[in-house]
Amino acid sequence: MISFLDLRKINNRFREEFQEAFSRSLDASHFILGDNVSRFESEFSQYCGTKFCIGTANGLDALTLILIGYIQLGKLKKGDKIIVPANTFIATILSVLHADLEPVLVEPNPDTYNLSLQEVKESLTKDVKAIIMVHLYGQLAEAEELRYLSHQHDLLLIEDAAQAHGASCILGGAGNLSHAAAFSFYPSKNLGALGDGGAITTNDSELYEVLSLLRNYGSKEKYKNEIIGYNSRLDDVQATFLSIKLKRLDDDNQRRCVIAKQYLSDINNPKIKLPFYNGSSNHVFYAFVVEVEHRADFTKFLDKHNIGWLIHYPIAPHKQDALHRFSHLKLPATEQIHKRIISLPISPVMASEEVRSVIEVVNTY
Template sequence: MISFLDLKKINEPYKKSFQEKTETVLNNGWYILGKEVKAFEASFADYCGAKHCIGVGNGLDALILIFKAYIQLGKLQKGDEVIVPANTYIASILAILQADLVPVLVEPKLETYNLNPDLIQEKITSKTKAILVVHLYGQLAEMDAVNEIANKNNLLVVEDAAQSHGAVSNELSAMSDQNSAVAYSFYPGKNLGALGDGGAITTNDSELAKILFSLRNYGSEIKYYNDFIGVNSRLDELQAAFLNVKLPNLDAENERRRIIAKRYLIEIKNKKIILPFWDFSDNHVFHLFVIRTQDRNDLQTYLLDNNVQSMIHYPVPPHKQKALPQWNKLPFPITEKMHNEVLSLPISPVLTDEEVSFIIEILNKY
C-alpha cells in the first residue's frame, strides 16, 4: 500500500538529532519558553524574511491571537467584518469567530482554489476592516491584487499560511506586505511538521509583535504582571527544538514535492481527471496535490483497490457545517463544486520515483 502520508518515514532521518535535542532540553531543565523556542523563533523569522516570529501552541491560536492583538491595538473592534475565502479549512473561520469578529465569505477561483480577488470589492461594507487570505494546499494567493484592494479600502491583511511554509512569489515569502501578519501551523503533516501541535506568527510590525509575545503568555510581559487578558498558547520547547532540526531541509523537501507535482501534471493523461493549476514557479510548495473528478468516491475506491491511499480535503465546506447553521442555506456554488469533487493524491518528500510512476499508471488506466 502506498500511504497518503508516511510521517514515520518522513521523520526517520531526524531520529538521532531528535534524541540529542531531547537530551539537551532535559539537561537544560527549562521546559517552557526557553533557549530552543528563542532559537527557532530567530531561525524561522530569518527564513521567512520577517523581523519577528512568535511561537504559539498551534495554527488556530496563531490566527486568533493576531486578531486579538489588532483589537488590543485598536485597529479592529468586536463586530468588525473580515473577508475570508469560502473554500478553506474551518480553522480560518473559527479564528475570526473566536475573536468576536464577523466572517464574510467570498468564493474562490475554480482554477487555483484560492480567494478570488475580483469578488472581494462587492463584499466590502463600512464594517469591513480586514481580509484573511488563505494560501490553500500550499499555493500562494494573488497577494498583489489583494493588497491593492486592501490599500484602496484601508483594510488590514492577515495571511493563513498553515499549508504554505516556504512558498515564495517575486522573491517574497508568504509575508508579502510590510504590515501583514502571517499565521503558520506545525501540525505533524505540514511541510514543516513537529511531532505534536505547534504554530507561529511572523510579522514586521514591532508594535503588533510586542502584544503577541504578551498575549500568548497570559497577557504578561513580566511574570505575574498582566497587561492584557491573554491566553496560554506557547510553542513547546521540545517541539521548537525538533522544528529547528528540520528547518534547514525544508526548501529541499519542498523542491522534491514540486518535482513529484510536475510529473503528475505532465504524465497524468486522463480526461476524467482535472489537474490543479500551477505556473511552475516557487509560489507553490504542494502541501497537497489536489485533483478534481466527477465521481470522486468511485476514483478513491479504485485507487484503494490498487493499493494507493488518497484523502479528501475537505468533504464538507465551512458554510455547510453543523457548527455554522446560520450559513447552511447560503449558496456558494463554486466552493460546493470543489468540495464535491476534490481528491488529494499522495505527495511527500519520501515518495519514491517508482511509487510516483505507479500512481500515474493507475490513474491513467482509470
C-alpha cells in the same frame, strides 16, 4: 500499499538529531519559552524575511491571536467584518468567530481554489476591515493584487499560511506578504512538528509586543499581568525539532515540486482535472489536489490498487453543523469543489517508482 503520507519515514530521517535534541532539552529542563523557542523564532523569522516571529501552541491560536491583537491595538473592534475564503479549512473561519468578529465568506477562483480577487472586490463594504488570504494547499493567493486592494481601502491584510511554508513570489515569501501571518506546524505540514505548534510572523513592532503578552497570560514578567491574555506557547521541545527540520525545508519543498511536475506532465486522463500551477516557487504542494466527477467511484478504484488518498476537505465550512448560521449561503463554486476534490500522495520521501505507480493507476481509471 503507497501511503498517502508516511510520517514515520519523513521523521526517521532526523531520528538521531531529534534524540540528541531531546536529551539536551531534558538536561536543561527549561520547557516553557526557553532558549529553543527563542532560537527557532529567530530562525523562522529570518527564513520568512520578517522582523518578528512569535511561537504559539497551534495554527488556530496563531490566527486568532493576530485578530485579538489588532483589537487590543484599536485597529479592529468586535463585530467588524473580515473577508475569508469560503473554500478553506474551518480553522480560518473559527479564528474570526473566536475573536468576536464577523466572517464574510467569499467564493474562490475555481482554478487555484484561493480567494477570487473579483469576488473580494464585490464583497467589500464599509464594515469590512480586514482580508484573510489563505494560501491553500501550498499555493500563494494573489498577494500582489490583494495587497494593493487592501492598501486602497485601508484594510488589514492577514495571511493564513498554515499550508505554505517556503512558498514565495516576487513580493517575498509566505509570512511576509501581509501585515501579519499565521503558520501551523501540525505534523503533516511541509514543516511539521511531532505534535501541535504554530507561529505568527510580522514586521509590526506594536503587534509583536501585544502578541508576546497575549500568548503568555498577558504577562512579560512572571506573575505580572498587563492585559487579559491566553496560554498559547510553542512547546520548547517542539521548537528544537522544528529548528532541525527547517534546515531541510527548501530541499523537501523542491522534491514535492518535482513530483507535482511529474504528475502534471504524465497524468493524462480526461476524467481527472489537474491543479493549476504556473511552474513558479509560489506553490510548495502541501497537497496535490485533483477534481473528479464521481469521487466515491474514484476512491474505491484507488483503494483497489493500494494507492493512499485524502480529501481536503469533504464538507464545505458553511455546511458544517458548527457553522449552521451560514448554512443559508449560496456558494456553488465552493460546494462543487468540496464534492469533487481528492488529494493524491505527495511527500519528500516518495520514491520515484511510487510516483510512477500513482500515475499509472490514475491513468487507467
